[in-house]
Amino acid sequence: MELPALEITIREHKEVIIKEIIKETGGKVSEELASRIVDEMVNIIHKAINLNKIEMKCPVELRVYDSEGKVTGLVDGKIKNEIPMSFYRNRTVTIFSPAERALYTISLFGMDTGTYRLNVISVRNGDVSGNSTIAGLIEKEKTKTFCLKEHGTKMKFYPSIFAIEHPEKVVVGDRFRISLNASDPEGIKEVTFKLLDPLGSWHNYTASYSSGLYIRDIDTSGFQIGNYAIYVSIVDNEGFVSTQIYPLIVRPWWWPYL
Structure with missing residues (x-):
């Protein structure tokens, strides 16, 4: 029996299993302890799935x-x-x-x-x-x-085979790269990168595809200092969208420990 089915069976027959535990131990195990044993069995199986x-x-x-x-x-x-x-x-x-x-x-x-x-x-x-x-x-x-x-x-x-690479912190004025590893891009129509700045404004970028990577280089000149959010969106050929969100800190050159 596979683990999900086993967990379901134990949950649905908990009272029967408790009685069997008490019976097999000749009453040495109390109903409360037997119940805890069954709950722990379910917990162990649950964590394994x-x-x-x-x-x-x-x-x-x-x-x-x-x-x-x-x-x-x-x-x-x-x-x-x-x-x-x-x-x-x-x-x-x-x-x-x-x-x-x-x-x-x-x-x-x-x-x-x-x-x-x-x-x-x-x-x-x-x-x-x-x-x-x-x-x-x-x-x-x-x-x-x-x-x-x-x-x-x-x-x-999309599963984790689509690996996203991006920096967590950049200095204002620098250029940085966002890349999405899609060595098998079949079914992907478009990949877009968007930045949400600290003032709530959006910065939209279209990625280019080359050698298994969707890439976009971004120049932070003129950016506000503070916390940004990177939105990576994958549009497939059917028009459906998958979006992942990643944090980004833009700091001044004189504040290296931000």
């Missing part, structure tokens, strides 16, 4: 597809909540992802107007990471109510 926590802020239907187009995963570890046809609002759900290096498609089908926000946090072996198989923050604003399945908002999150 690759998980993705998905937070949804608006009423949506959630679907997750693997690189072969098949629906994957169990939501919240319960078979009855297997996707698709899982509706959520203002809550976090957990997706069991069986593969590490696959291209997953996460689809949200909105049921109301407003901004639809999907926040994906990768959790592997109990450790939270923002740079694992699926990671990112996507917002999609709909100005009209749209049908559940006819006009869905589909979003793709």
Whole structure:
């Protein structure tokens, strides 16, 4: 039995397992201790599974597809909540992802107007990471109510094989480079880099592709000193966008320890 299924089985039959533990130990183990043992079993299994926590802020239907187009995963570890046809609002759900290096498609089908926000946090072996198989923050604003399945908002999150290189700190006036490693760019239509400056203004840049890299050199002359955010967006041939956000500090030359 695979780990996700084992965890589900233990959770759903917890009371039966507790009784069996008490029976097998001849009553030497109390019900409270047996319950703690079962909980620890679940905890150990839970940490051993690759998980993705998905937070949804608006009423949506959630679907997750693997690189072969098949629906994957169990939501919240319960078979009855297997996707698709899982509706959520203002809550976090957990997706069991069986593969590490696959291209997953996460689809949200909105049921109301407003901004639809999907926040994906990768959790592997109990450790939270923002740079694992699926990671990112996507917002999609709909100005009209749209049908559940006819006009869905589909979003793709690219795996870590697309490595982003950028500096964390630069001196104002210097040039720096942002690069995205995409040795197999099939399916990518465009890569854009945007900077959000301390005053809330956007600086937009289009990347050029060469020898497996999407590259953009940026001149910071005239930049404000302070904290910036680098937005790296990948647009695929279907028009879907994956965006990653990275911090950047622009400091004066005379303040080397900022």
